[in-house]
Amino acid sequence: MKKNILLVAGLLAGAMLTACESKKAENTQTNDTLKIEQSVFGKVSDSTNATLYTLKNQAGTEVKISDFGGTIVSWTAADKNGKFEDITLGCDSLAGYQKGVPYFGALIGRFGNRIANGQFQLDGTTYTLAKNNGPNALHGGLKGFDKVLWTATPIDGDEPALKLTYTAKDGEEGYPGNLSVEVIYTLTKDNSLKIDYKATTDKATVINLTNHAYFNLKGGFNSDILDHEVTLNADKFLPVSKTLIPTGELKAVAGTPFDFTKSTKIGSRINDTSDEQIKFGGGYDHCWVLADSSKNLKLAASVLEPTSGRFLEVFTTEPAIQFYTGNFLDGTIVGKGGAVYKHRYGLCLETQHYPNSPNQASFPSTVLKPGETYQTTTVYKFSVKK
Ligand code: GLA
Numbered sequence: 001m002k003k004n005i006l007l008v009a010g011l012l013a014g015a016m017l018t019a020c021e022s023k024k025a026e027n028t029q030t031n032d033t034l035k036i037e038q039s040v041f042g043k044v045s046d047s048t049n050a051t052l053y054t055l056k057n058q059a060g061t062e063v064k065i066s067d068f069g070g071t072i073v074s075w076t077a078a079d080k081n082g083k084f085e086d087i088t089l090g091c092d093s094l095a096g097y098q099k100g101v102p103y104f105g106a107l108i109g110r111f112g113n114r115i116a117n118g119q120f121q122l123d124g125t126t127y128t129l130a131k132n133n134g135p136n137a138l139h140g141g142l143k144g145f146d147k148v149l150w151t152a153t154p155i156d157g158d159e160p161a162l163k164l165t166y167t168a169k170d171g172e173e174g175y176p177g178n179l180s181v182e183v184i185y186t187l188t189k190d191n192s193l194k195i196d197y198k199a200t201t202d203k204a205t206v207i208n209l210t211n212h213a214y215f216n217l218k219g220g221f222n223s224d225i226l227d228h229e230v231t232l233n234a235d236k237f238l239p240v241s242k243t244l245i246p247t248g249e250l251k252a253v254a255g256t257p258f259d260f261t262k263s264t265k266i267g268s269r270i271n272d273t274s275d276e277q278i279k280f281g282g283g284y285d286h287c288w289v290l291a292d293s294s295k296n297l298k299l300a301a302s303v304l305e306p307t308s309g310r311f312l313e314v315f316t317t318e319p320a321i322q323f324y325t326g327n328f329l330d331g332t333i334v335g336k337g338g339a340v341y342k343h344r345y346g347l348c349l350e351t352q353h354y355p356n357s358p359n360q361a362s363f364p365s366t367v368l369k370p371g372e373t374y375q376t377t378t379v380y381k382f383s384v385k386k
Contacts (some may be wrong), residue, residue, distance in 0.1 A: 034058070036154040036162070041066050041073075044149050050094050053152060055160040055187040060084055061382070063187050067152040068094055070107035070164045070183055072213050074315035074336070075193070077382040080309030085219030087310065089346040092336050101333055103212035106146030107183055108139045110168055110175050112210040113287070113322060113355035113365070116245045119193055120358035122176065122367065123204055129174040132362045134243050139212070141173030145181070146212070161186040170203060179368075192381040199374040201347060206358045206366045207374050212319075214326060214346030217305035217312060221339035225325065226267030229304040231303065232323060234261035234288035239277050244325065245356050246363075247257025263304065263320065266325060282327035283344065287320050288357055293364075297377055301349050309386055316351035316381040319364055324348040351378040 034056040041052040055264035061084070064073040073091070075085040077356040090104045091097050097104070118129040118137035125272065129137035150164040159174045161184055168179040181202045186194040197209045216225055237258045238246040253259040257269035257278055266284070277286065292298045300321045314321070324347065331342040357366040368374045 023327040033156060033158050035156055038154070041068065042098075044068060044094070048149065050149060051152065053154055053162050055162060055185070057159070057187050057189055057191070059189065059191055061187060061191050063185070063193055065162050066094070066097075067099060067150045067164060067186055068361050069147055069165075070150050070185075071097060071146070072105035072185075072193075072211065072212075075105075075213070077217070077310050077312075078190070078384060079219065080384050080386050083219075085308075086221075086336065087215055087217050087219060089214035089216065089221065089339075090336055090343055096335070100334075102328060103139060104213070104335075105213045107150075107164070107209065108181060108212050108350070109145035109181065109207065109209045110140050110173065111137070111206055111352065111358075112139055112208045112352050114138050114214075114243075114245055116243075116356050118174075120206065122358070125176070127174055127176060134244060136243055137174075138159075140170070141175075143173065143304050145169060145209075150183075151165065159186055159188050170190065175199040175205055177205035177368075177370075179205055179207065181209070190381065191383065192379050194377065194379045197374070197376045197378075198329065200366065200370075200372070201368050202370055204367060204369045207295060207368045208353045208357070208366050209323075209374075209376065210350045210352045211349055211378070212350055213380070214348055215303065215312060216346050217303060217309055217310040219310075221335065221337075221341070221345065223343040224267075224342065226265065226344060227306065228266050228347065229263045229306065230260050230266055230347075231263045231302045232288045232321065233292065233298070233300055234290050234321070238287045238289065238320075238354070240280055240286060240355075242280055244280065244285060246287065246354060248360055248362060252323065253288075258284075258288070260288075260323075263302070269319050270344075273382075284323050284325040285327055287322045287352070289320050289354070290316075290318075293319050297379065300351060303347070303349070304385055309384045311383050311385045313381045313383075314349050314351065315381065317376045318351040318353065318378065320352055320354050322348065322350040322352060322355070324350065349380075351376075
């Protein structure tokens with residue numbers, strides 16, 4: 001209680017300071033350090049607020065992240081004329097996220113993507129999860145890492161960072177083991193947002209962490225992403241069942257609408273429903289197996305929005321990437337600045353292990369044991385192609 005009162009007092013002071021500090025910051029900042037600003041984002045409970053942290057670099061990029069869900073709330077990128085615009089879907093306030101938006105910008109865990117029938121076995125025990133997506137478990141459960149309050153530590157510097165920690169309890173959302181998670185977002189000088197994930201457990205568990213940012217590189221949130229040109233460094237993908245569970249097959253993309261080995265407009269084949277997989281996904285909602293299966297940081301995907309020239313590259317240490325084209329967006333969500341998020345107004349590039357790995361012995365393991373450290377890195381890098 002006392003701690004909460006102190007926290008509220010601290011946040012209020014922080015909120016009051018923000019206005020003064022931004023002024024002060026202009027005078028005192030060093031050549032390359034822009035202080036991380038904090039503001040109250042909304043109430044998580046009567047005594048606890050969520051905070052919004054603003055990370056800026058000298059190039060003019062600004063990323064706002066909340067400790068609620070570790071959510072990237074906004075993210076600006078320059079177009080070919082140097083105009084900065086927000087390129088990630090989201091809500092203006094915490095209340096929007098609390099209403100239950102489809103994971104806009106959030107950290108996803110303990111297990112990103114689907115687990116068939118909300119069940120898996122580990123060391124002879126059957127674990128049962130909430131079926132929150134048809135017959136399956138999706139994105140960590142009813143209250144996954146996207147809906148919890150993380151503990152945040154801002155780290156000022158010429159490459160400002162936000163460290164977020166969260167400990168998921170043994171049995172939380174049905175998963176075994178107390179899992180200590182640390183995620184560090186770093187905004188680099190070259191306009192990358194680097195996400196370092198780390199976790200340890202006290203009991204064998206399964207883990208698949210990712211971020212669920214929705215991008216629309218055109219800016220303005222008033223058009224779909226079908227003209228965006230995508231490259232995926234993957235010559236195989238995972239076909240799925242009707243409920244989007246991988247069949248177990250690794251299928252060659254060659255000759256299918258899933259071939260993004262060369263830069264291709266998303267819209268050119270997305271409605272090719274003669275392909276059963278396009279039909280099942282309602283467009284693209286599949287996991288691509290990266291050609292480089294090593295744990296090195298490698299280029300997994302790139303996206304060009306030709307009118308703005310904004311160019312996004314995604315690097316990861318993960319073996320796969322879920323490419324989702326916002327097929328479930330249907331215009332019922334009103335987001336930032338009153339923007340209506342219609343069908344396919346955003347795309348996600350979720351770096352990860354394969355979906356349903358806990359039930360597919362042939363897939364790379366997602367088991368984390370006591371004494372081991374889960375460690376992955378993903379980098380989203382923005383630049384411009386003229
Ligand atoms: C993931 C899934 C999609 C959908 C979105 C959220 O990307 O693969 O099917 O559930 O999350 O709407």
